[in-house]
Amino acid sequence: MIDGMPPQLTDTQREVQALAREIAEREVAPRAAIAALAETGLLGLTIPEEYGGPGLDYLSGCLIEEELGWGCSGIGTSLMCNGLATAPVLLGASDEVKKEFLGRLTEEPKLASFCLTEPDAGSDVSGMRTTAVKKGDSYVINGTKCFITNGSHADWYTVYAKTDKEAGHRGISAFVVPRELDGVTVDKKEDKLGQRASDTAMISFSDVEIPAGYLIGEENKGFKLAMMTLDRTRPGVAAMAVGIANAAFEFARDYAKERVQFGVPIAMHQAIQFMIADMATKVEASRLLVWKSAVELDQGKRNTLISSHAKRFAADTAMEVTVDAVQVYGGYGFIKEYPVEKLMRDAKIMQLYEGTSQIQRLVIAREVLMPRRVEEPAAAAA
Numbered sequence: 001m002i003d004g005m006p007p008q009l010t011d012t013q014r015e016v017q018a019l020a021r022e023i024a025e026r027e028v029a030p031r032a033a034i035a036a037l038a039e040t041g042l043l044g045l046t047i048p049e050e051y052g053g054p055g056l057d058y059l060s061g062c063l064i065e066e067e068l069g070w071g072c073s074g075i076g077t078s079l080m081c082n083g084l085a086t087a088p089v090l091l092g093a094s095d096e097v098k099k100e101f102l103g104r105l106t107e108e109p110k111l112a113s114f115c116l117t118e119p120d121a122g123s124d125v126s127g128m129r130t131t132a133v134k135k136g137d138s139y140v141i142n143g144t145k146c147f148i149t150n151g152s153h154a155d156w157y158t159v160y161a162k163t164d165k166e167a168g169h170r171g172i173s174a175f176v177v178p179r180e181l182d183g184v185t186v187d188k189k190e191d192k193l194g195q196r197a198s199d200t201a202m203i204s205f206s207d208v209e210i211p212a213g214y215l216i217g218e219e220n221k222g223f224k225l226a227m228m229t230l231d232r233t234r235p236g237v238a239a240m241a242v243g244i245a246n247a248a249f250e251f252a253r254d255y256a257k258e259r260v261q262f263g264v265p266i267a268m269h270q271a272i273q274f275m276i277a278d279m280a281t282k283v284e285a286s287r288l289l290v291w292k293s294a295v296e297l298d299q300g301k302r303n304t305l306i307s308s309h310a311k312r313f314a315a316d317t318a319m320e321v322t323v324d325a326v327q328v329y330g331g332y333g334f335i336k337e338y339p340v341e342k343l344m345r346d347a348k349i350m351q352l353y354e355g356t357s358q359i360q361r362l363v364i365a366r367e368v369l370m371p372r373r374v375e376e377p378a379a380a381a382a
């Protein structure tokens with residue numbers, strides 16, 4: 001890719017994109033079923049071939065996420081969550097841990113979850129209270145994590161915990177915690193505004209003892225692993241937001257050509273035309289940001305800035321475009337029988353999870369005003 005130019009998709013990437021659209025149309029949009037979808041191979045896209053995964057590049061992953069978001073972002077989130085849980089493992093875990101836990105996901109259609117957020121620590125990651133205390137060859141984990149996607153169904157969790165309570169972000173470590181261990185409980189399944197097809201749960205860890213080898217990377221380096229993970233997953237979330245926005249745009253465009261008011265299709269009224277035009281521009285611009293953020297990852301570059309640009313802009317776009325799509329539908333837009341109110345409800349989470357739009361602005365402002373050289377943990381160099 002020439003700097004600043006949109007990438008040209010390869011034939012393989014075009015095939016992946018077409019396949020994802022076909023699956024979204026055939027399986028996702030009409031009926032949501034994780035098990036059936038898992039058989040299509042859409043779980044764990046970025047797991048390398050040596051661990052049994054397809055080892056897809058990030059851009060291909062984003063093409064798939066956009067199409068799934070177009071079909072149903074709740075299902076998309078459920079399917080893509082393994083990518084979030086496995087990213088820190090791929091970045092920093094020992095080969096033994098990678099083989100065991102990535103293997104669990106590639107041998108069978110199983111799920112894994114990423115446990116960072118806590119009831120009192122959302123945007124402020126360093127405020128977490130979960131602790132991991134070293135005891136001989138083990139760590140003992142205590143704490144509660146909330147808003148965990150696929151939490152009720154996960155086979156294992158990536159859990160962040162304080163290994164040094166006094167050290168702020170420099171006292172956090174990451175671990176793999178198998179679900180089957182004593183002390184792991186699913187406390188609460190959340191009832192949500194949107195993405196109702198995805199499972200969101202609260203998980204508690206009460207004196208959960210794990211082998212010391214389940215530490216991911218170095219002790220007290222978990223915060224950076226979390227940030228590096230989000231750099232890698234935000235493009236995919238942004239891609240899903242593009243899918244939602246694109247679906248809302250397509251519905252609004254088609255409806256505007258059919259709905260007749262004042263004797264002409266409403267698409268003939270400039271008030272509607274300008275809304276449709278703005279939707280089209282925003283979808284297009286979001287997609288370009290997403291692709292650029294994914295391509296930088298595929299080129300091995302640190303993509304923090306562009307990743308936040310993409311997540312912020314695509315999430316806000318999804319919200320704006322879906323609200324406008326409801327407006328184009330008028331009163332029908334408010335009725336559940338019509339497709340756009342669901343898209344509007346689903347869009348809201350895009351501005352909240354994996355870093356709110358305000359956190360993305362914070363990251364952007366820091367990167368623009370005070371760019372700094374970030375030392376990434378050694379295990380993550382590859």
Ligand code: COS
Pocket residue numbers: 114116117122123124125126169170223224227228230231304353354355356359362363373374375376
């Ligand atoms: N990659 C690697 N390292 C990074 C990094 C990145 N993208 N971003 C920050 N770091 C490093 C910094 O270099 C700094 O390193 P040192 O310890 O060597 O100084 C350290 O991490 C702390 O960075 P910073 O001072 O920016 O941390 P803050 O506590 O101010 O937090 C925000 C930064 C707010 C951006 C972070 O907490 C965040 O992203 N919060 C949102 C979390 C989120 O998305 N939650 C959603 C749930 S996950 S589904």
